[in-house]
Amino acid sequence: MKTSNASKVSIxxxxxxxxxxxxxxxxxxxxxxxxxxxxxxxxxxxxxxExxxExxRQEVYExxxxxxxxxxxxxxxxxxxxxxxxxxxxxxxxxxxxxxxEEEQEALRNAMxxxxxxxxGKHGKGxxxxxxxxxxxxxx
Numbered sequence: 783m784k785t786s787n788a789s790k791v792s793i794x795x796x797x798x799x800x801x802x803x804x805x806x807x808x809x810x811x812x813x814x815x816x817x818x819x820x821x822x823x824x825x826x827x828x829x830x831x832e833x834x835x836e837x838x839r840q841e842v843y844e845x846x847x848x849x850x851x852x853x854x855x856x857x858x859x860x861x862x863x864x865x866x867x868x869x870x871x872x873x874x875x876x877x878x879x880x881x882x883x884e885e886e887q888e889a890l891r892n893a894m895x896x897x898x899x900x901x902x903g904k905h906g907k908g909x910x911x912x913x914x915x916x917x918x919x920x921x922x
Contacts, residue, residue, distance in 0.1 A: 839860075843853045878887065 839857075840853075843856070848856070882890065
């Protein structure tokens with residue numbers, strides 16, 4: 783079956799948003815993971831992770847045949863989103879500090895960490911998306 787260039791372009795256009803979403807998804811997970819607790823001293827590990835994410839994003843842009851101009855626009859939108867998320871996190875932390883004492887905040891962080899570790903112990907590192915998990919476990 784032979785497909786025309788018009789069909790290929792429309793297929794690329796159809797899958798471009800999905801590929802972009804896949805490329806950006808780890809950033810969202812990172813933002814969520816970093817929204818809990820204090821993150822001073824992220825240093826070189828944080829920089830390395832950001833470099834890897836940029837490389838992945840560029841690879842996806844190239845696979846999707848996104849023009850350089852649109853890549854720049856997407857990168858700008860991503861940076862604006864990241865900055866907005868950081869501002870929202872800071873606002874949330876300030877609000878929590880208004881509600882809870884330092885001791886209560888520490889107790890909450892510890893409880894969240896324990897719950898996270900228990901969940902990972904039950905469901906594995908990948909959470910509920912980790913492969914051959916028995917569906918009947920959902921009914922527990």
